[in-house]
Each structure stands twice: as structure tokens, then as C-alpha cells.
Amino acid sequence: MKAKSNDMSVRELFRRKLENATVIPDVSVSSKLMRKLARREFVRFNPGRFNIYYLGGILLAGITAGILIFSQPGKSEKSDNLDFLGIKADSGKKAVSTYINIPAGNIISKKIDKSESKQSEIRKNNLKQKQEPAPEIDLSKNSKTWEKGENVSHVENSSFSKKSLFTGSSAETNKLKGGYRKNEVLFEPSASSGCTPLKIHFSNKVSSSDSCSWVFGDGGYSNQKNPDWIFDVAGEYKVNLNVFGKDGSKSTYSSVIKVYPRPHARFEISPDKAVIPDDEIRFINFSSDGISYKWNFGDGSNSDLYEPKHSYIKYSNYNVSLIVTSELGCTDSLMVLNAFSGSHYYIDFPNAFIPNPEGSSGGFYSSKSDETTQVFHPGFSGVSDYQLKIFSKLGILLFESNDVNIGWDGYFKGQLSNPGVYIWKVRGNFRNGESFIKMGDVTLLGH
């Protein structure tokens, strides 16, 4: 009940005081903001504010578009001529024009039939002339691959694609029945699933004369033969490989790669300025997507609790690590090196105190009397050996303590010392073996 009412008070206090509290921002914030807005406004298209930059942009876009449009037809004509080099140019050109005019649908098959007859004509020509031996070799090779394929009737199409654009494009229409058997495995990934970031090596089963186009499904692509790809976002990706044969055939194969999300290992050590071995250490877990946790405290002990506590036996530099495992078996780890480095050890003395005039306390102090500073003593952490000496200005030793928990209450031989400046000197060791020697002065204040 007590805790409950306490809770309400802290909560209520902050809500009442801060929910509608106002703080005056620095003047620079406003000007910075307005600058950013102005920049944004400049980029934003606004027809009401038509200016020279828009005009420039439109002109540039127009010119670029014009160049692209006019360069297109010239190019294709040139390639036609090249392709038909050595073959009856007339019939070729005619064929192309008829073919290109075909819109789509039923008519295609008719036209293709027609064109096939023309092809055979071309082939006859080609064989007769025997301009180069290469096509023949290609032919035999192609027919071999085609024997593997489903439809032998397309052999002719493919074998001619090298020579004419026209037949090439008709092969293109048959691309679904490509150079390799449908569903034939064209590549093998090094793994079919794994955790992000997942690096997969794809080994290509296709002969070296073919060119490849990979689409990895996550926006990435490659034209390498055996690419490596790293999937860094979790998901299911359909990896697609298109193989273009030298004969113009195209084959497709795809495989699904499952990429599982990796959990995130994160933790903080509390207290932040821990003193080893005095403090019990709490490990605050900020990990996400984990179901099991493995802690290694660096001193040979482990835990698989979500948020363990641990007490170390002696001071050392410990590396604390956490391994988080997700439901799908992915892991992430975080190691904090030298988690308790000795920089948290300190000893500091105040420069004034007000002794209790009602009598000596023996130098004992607690955090309560600390608030009223009746005893001269250090604030410290991790002190093991300790010797404090207080001298008067004349060099007389007034007080000596070998216990860091006992300070000087301002009394010397039962008498309250006079207000004034006194000299202190301290030496000792921290727990990590580091020694300290300090001296300074302190002002005794009277009531």
C-alpha cells in the first residue's frame, strides 16, 4: 500500500508539473528551422512561383528527351544492316518491317509461319555460301541442346537467330521453351536459409558460353556467372536466374532463399561506476527478438537468466558477453571489454567542514551526518588501505585515522579546535592495487 501511494506521488508530481511545462528555446533554433524550411520550399514544385530554375529544368528535360527519341531509330536501322550483312538484305528488311507491325495475338503465329518459310530460304542461302564454318558448328551444338529441350521443331528458329534479327525476335516469342529443360536446376545456392546478414554463393550449372542475369528479389541484381550475394534484410526472396544462350535462347530458373531476422543483443551494466568486488552487478537486458540468453560474466561463471545479477569475488578486468538466440535459431552477441575498468575508483576530500560544538563524535560518520558536514572525511570508492593525517599550521599532528570510515570530527585531545585552516595528508591503495597520495587544506568553520 505504501509503495502504491508513493508511486502515485512521483507519477502525479511529474505529470502535474511537466505535462504542460514550457521551456524557451534558443533563438538559433527558430532561424535554423526557417532556413531548413526555405530550402525545402525551394525544391518543392510550386506553379505559383514559376521561376528561372524551373524553366531551366524543363528545358533540360526537353532536350534530353529529344536526344533520346531521335537517337533511337537510327540505332536500330544500323543494327539491322549489320545483322543482315552477307544475307539477302532485301528480304531481311522486308521481313523486319512486316514483323514489327504485328500488334499481338493470333496473327503472330501466321506471320511466324510465313517468316519461317523465309528463314529456310535464308538458311539454304547460308549453307550454300558457306561463308564461315562457325554457324555449322553452332548448328550442331544447338541441335544437341535442343534434343534436351521439349520442342525440337524450334531448332530452326534458334539456329538462325544469330544471323538475323528477325528470327531472333521470333525465338524471343518462344522464350518460355528455352534452351534448357523446364525446371532443370540451373544454379545451386550455398544455403537455402539463414540469418541476416546472409551471404549466399550461387554456383551456376550452366556452360560458360552463356550470359547470366540474376535478380535476387531484394532489389539487387548481378551479371556475374557465380555471384555472391548478401541478404541483409529478413524475408523470403525469390532468386531468379535468366540464362541467355549464344543461340538467343533464354532459360529461367528460380529458387527461394529464406532469410531469418537476427535478434539484437544489448545490455547495460548497473551501476555504471561499479566497484568490484563490493557491488552486486545487475545486467539490464535491452535485447530484442530473443528467446534464450547466455551470459558470460568473464570470471568463468555463466547464466541463462534474462536479467541476471552477479557478484565478483575479486577485482580484475572482466569481459562480459551476452549471446541472444531467437526463435528461429539466429544469434547475436555483444561483449563489453574491460567492463569494470578501474577508473571508477576515487578518493576526494572537501575543503571545509563545521564540527559539532556539542562534543566529539569519535569521527564516525554516516550518510546522514554527511549532509551537515560535521566530520571531515573523503568521498571514495574502492579504497582498500588508507591513512589520513591532519596537521595544524604549525605542523603538529592533530589526528590520524587508518580507517576510511572514520574521519576527523574537529576535536584534538577532547577540545574543539579553533576555526581556521588545517592541512591533511592521505595515502593508501585502491582495490586494483593502484596507490594514491594526496594532500591539501581544509577550513574548519565555527558555528
Next chain:
Amino acid sequence: MMSDQQIIEGCARHDRKAQQVLYDQYSRFLLGVCLRYATDKAEAEDILQESFLKIFISIKNFSGTGSFIGWLRKIAVNTAITSYHKNLKYRYHVEIEDYVSVETGVTSFEEDFFTSDELYKVLNELPAGYRMVFNLYAVEGYKHKEIAEILGIDTNTSKSQYSRAKAVIRSKLEKLGTLKKIYTENE
């Protein structure tokens, strides 16, 4: 003097003057929100600036049904959350001040005993994770389940973080309270 409606319409037209008025009218309140989520005023002002950019961009989407100030606050809080997520990875070693939870018997705090500056300071000194959970739960009034979703943590983590944050705040307030009392008594 422009009404909220005029300001909103003006900002939707990207009118610079309306934007300036909106800033002048609400920046103090929103910085008050942002400062609760930041380690210092400079960080709070960064969040504030980011919030205003978002406000100006999306003001045309403000439906006009809910309260305008509530909408503004929500954007500021969301921006603070985004910034917390962004900074999280750089914040493994935040200052967690040593504290011993000693029951001193002080169970309630008088509303006017602490100034809002002091309360802000207490919040600013909290570890980032504690601060987020405490603000969202105690001041914004989110439920632990919602906080867990927002911050991507477990509901139980949110609860335990909240109670720890509370313990740290309480001990800080008590310390501050005793100090303040001593000073007032001495005067």
C-alpha cells in the same frame, strides 16, 4: 492574432508567416515536451527542430477533429522516440548514477516543493531507457503494452524499467529534498 484554424490553413499553404506564428505560439510548449526526453537542452532543441519540420510537412493531414495541441505533442513525442532509437546504439554506457534505495519515510512530495527545472534535471540525468519508459508511462499515460510496442521491448521489461526509473527518481528527489531543506533552514 491568428486563430489555430487560420494558422493550420496558412501552414498548409506553406505560408511563411503562418509557420512563424505556429512556431512562436507552440515552440515553448513543445520544447517542454522534448526536454523530458533528452539528456540536455541542446538535444531537446534538435528534437524540437525535427518535430517542427514534420509538423510543417504533415499539417495538411491534420484532420481537425482532435485537439491541435494534442496532435503537436504527439508528433514531438514520436520524434523523440525516433531519435531515441537512432541514438540507442551509441548509448551503451550512459551515466547511471549510483543510488541506494533507502526507505527514508518520505512517501509523498509536495507539488510546489520542487521547481519544474529541478524535475527536468532529474529526468535528464536518467539513463535513456529509463527516461523513455518513465515519460511514456507516467506523463504521456501510455500503457506498458503500448510502450513495449513503441520501444520494441518486452512488456515486462517496460514494467521493470519503469519501477527502476521510479526508484532512481525517488532517491534523487529525496536527496534533493534534504539538501533544499538544509539550505532553507540555514537561511
